[in-house]
Each structure stands twice: as structure tokens, then as C-alpha cells.
Amino acid sequence: MTELATRWLGLELRSPLVVGASPLTDDLDALKACVEAGAGAVVMHSLFEEQLVEEQMAAHRFIDSRTNIDAEARSFFPESEVFEIGSGSYCRRLEQLRRALDVPVIGSLNGISPGGWTQYARDLEAAGAQAIELNLYDLASDPTDTADSLEQRQLAVVRSVVEQVSIPVSVKLSPFYSALPAFVAGIERTGAHGVVLFNRFYQPDMDLDELELSREVVLSSSAELPLRLHAVAVLYGQTSLEMVVSGGVHTGDDAAKAILSGASAVQVVSALLAEGPAALARITREMNDRLSRMGYSSLAEARGVLSMASAPNVRAWERLNYARLLHGWK
Structure with missing residues (x-):
């Protein structure tokens, strides 16, 4: 049997299989079943920058609308308990999960611009989050917004969150950077501790009968995994950041490939949404069987x-393999 314990973001995990950010974090019984089935950690769903900013602005509008109602209105303000602003309910949920689960619980923030919303990272830390996953979900849609300006804005977001907390911060990236190693090096310089590769961007389909967008969640498949494996394999040895694969992990072989490519852990979501917590037990068993047959006694040996x-020249090796692939497609 292979020892499956691993280390991620300074946390000791009994398994590299992590429940990724998803609606499952709203179901405590499901999370308990996931932990029992072999999960090594849990990532909560994200608090969005827009959500936090809108709640702040709504509170200001609520108060300002009553400022000049009558002569005495300037000295009257509603009690703050009338409505909740910010991260309160999220943090209470985080505290509940920390008490109920005996694995690390990771808080999650999703933002695209530096600003006051990043202070909520401190709230997550105070509520017991053992690390924070910062999700950089930012699609370029403005022709004046260059790749460099977008990346610098994102690095500023990472830096602002890292500066708010003393717990580790991991950054969840998209696969669409033209020079991923350079951007990851920039993330490392901010003081972050890890990266998650990759986010699955929202990809709406079209309903031609109704002439509108079709907003349906499409679960991942193992076919999405090679993109992640390639990125991790390229980055391994070039960065001190701990890497996690997210997207396309559905079997034990998928998880084993991620570890062999250089990942410290893997996040699982779609397989759990499709099969329930039993998927984790199956993936754990399959991964252990595969690595044991390969002769690895621990994940550290396989990573x-x-x-x-x-590889002495990664760029030359990549182009050679590309040429071989095209010439040998039959």
C-alpha cells in the first residue's frame, strides 16, 4: 500500500484528495460523508468581490435615502443589526464546518480588482479558515485591456489578499495565460504559497429556438485533465509554490497522473456531483492500487x-513531441 499523506499549504493532509469549491459545502452531511470516504481537506464555495461590494453599497443607499426625510433625520440611523453586511453568514458556516470536520477547511474569495473587499480575508482567518483560495476569474472583454495590464491587476489582487492574513494563500488560475511560468513566478513574489490549476470558466451554450443563452452546468470529464497535467509538469522544479490539479479528476489513474506530474494534491468536484461521496472512496482505492503496483511507497516518491x-530543453522537447504527434496521427 502507498502512504497517501501529503503536505499542502503547510497543512498535513491524510489524503491528496480535496473537496473543491462547490455547492457541496452547503451540505454538512455530504461533507462528513466525503471526509469519511477519504477527503483530505475541504474548500468552501467562494465569496465574490461583487457580492461584498454590492452589499456595502446597498447599506449606504439604505441609510442615505433617509438622511433628509425630515428635520430630525440627520441624527437618525437604523440599527446595524437590521441587515447583515459582508461575510457574516459565510464565516458562521466556516466555523460550523471547522467544528464538525476533522480535516482542514479552506476559505475562498473570488475577485478581479484590488480594493476594500480584500479585508474580508481577515474575517475568514478569524473564523478559522486554515488557508484561503483566491479565485482569479477574470475574462478579458475590453480591447484596451492588454494582457500585461490584466496580469498586473491580478497580481495586485493577490498581493492585497496576502497582506491581509497570516495564513497561507493559494491562487486558482485559468489556463489562458500566454506565459504561465512567468505569471506564476509573479504570484510567488507576492508571498502566496500555492496555485490551483485550473479554473473551469463559465461557457454558456446557445438555445437557437429561444434565441437566448443556455445556462447549464456541464460537469468535467477526464478529457480535460491533460491540460492540467502539462502545466504542472512544466512548472514543477521551476517554482516553490505547491501545485494542485483541479478539473478532470474522475479516476484513481487521473489522480495518480496529477501526482506524478508534480501536484501536491488534487481537487474533486464533478465526480462528487455525479456520484456522491462514494466517488472519493473509489478514487482513493484506485489511486492507491495504481501507485502500489508501480512500486511507490509514498506520494513523495512519486511526485x-x-x-x-x-528535460534539458523543455521548449525543444515540446516542439519535437508536437511534430511527432502530427506526423503519427494514424
């Missing part, structure tokens, strides 16, 4: 074996 860290 990075199939990375590109030992």
Missing part, C-alpha cells in the same frame, strides 16, 4: 516523476 524538471 514529479513525470514532470519536465529533468
